[in-house]
Amino acid sequence: MLNNLTLDGVMQAPGRAEEDTRHGFAAGGWAQSYADNVLGEYLGQGMSTPHELVLGRRTWQDFASFWTTQTDNPFTDLLNNLTKYVASRTLHEPLAWANSKLLDGDAVQAVAELRAQDGPDLLCMGSGNLLQGLMGAGLVDEYTLLLHPLVLGQGSRMFTESLPQMNFNLEEAITTSTGVIIAVYRPEL
Numbered sequence: 001m002l003n004n005l006t007l008d009g010v011m012q013a014p015g016r017a018e019e020d021t022r023h024g025f026a027a028g029g030w031a032q033s034y035a036d037n038v039l040g041e042y043l044g045q046g047m048s049t050p051h052e053l054v055l056g057r058r059t060w061q062d063f064a065s066f067w068t069t070q071t072d073n074p075f076t077d078l079l080n081n082l083t084k085y086v087a088s089r090t091l092h093e094p095l096a097w098a099n100s101k102l103l104d105g106d107a108v109q110a111v112a113e114l115r116a117q118d119g120p121d122l123l124c125m126g127s128g129n130l131l132q133g134l135m136g137a138g139l140v141d142e143y144t145l146l147l148h149p150l151v152l153g154q155g156s157r158m159f160t161e162s163l164p165q166m167n168f169n170l171e172e173a174i175t176t177s178t179g180v181i182i183a184v185y186r187p188e189l
Contacts, residue, residue, distance in 0.1 A: 037177075
């Protein structure tokens with residue numbers, strides 16, 4: 001799991017103003033001013049390891065509309081070529097973004113079945129509703145949190161009251177030149 005978070009736990013719309021305006025959220029794009037070479041290099045290293053994406057419908061649609069139009073970004077080809085599993089009750093195959101597949105039935109159960117198979121690691125990005133289910137079911141092995149030094153006071157949060165208590169071990173911490181802390185945690189078993 002990889003997510004941008006504010007200090008107050010907001011994960012909504014880090015990339016662009018229009019990314020997710022649900023519930024009147026007007027602070028979209030909050031993570032952009034914190035990008036630097038340290039963060040770019042870290043994300044580049046992570047994206048270069050074999051994995052497949054697991055995304056909720058809203059995140060998949062946002063990524064598909066953005067990444068299929070980017071031409072001068074080093075992540076474009078990588079994301080377009082990755083296998084992407086999509087949790088949705090409203091989308092139907094064939095999906096327009098290359099290498100995208102709908103998860104059959106219950107998304108949490110489908111991800112549990114994917115995890116049981118041999119293959120590359122699964123990476124969930126964004127996808128708040130899906131992520132809540134995966135975290136609640138104990139299906140997230142590693143949490144990579146990009147903690148941004150700001151408080152928004154509004155927006156969808158990653159850790160909600162519906163989740164069980166979870167304890168974590170810090171595996172890695174890197175501070176960027178803009179004050180973002182890249183923190184990698186593993187749940188205690």
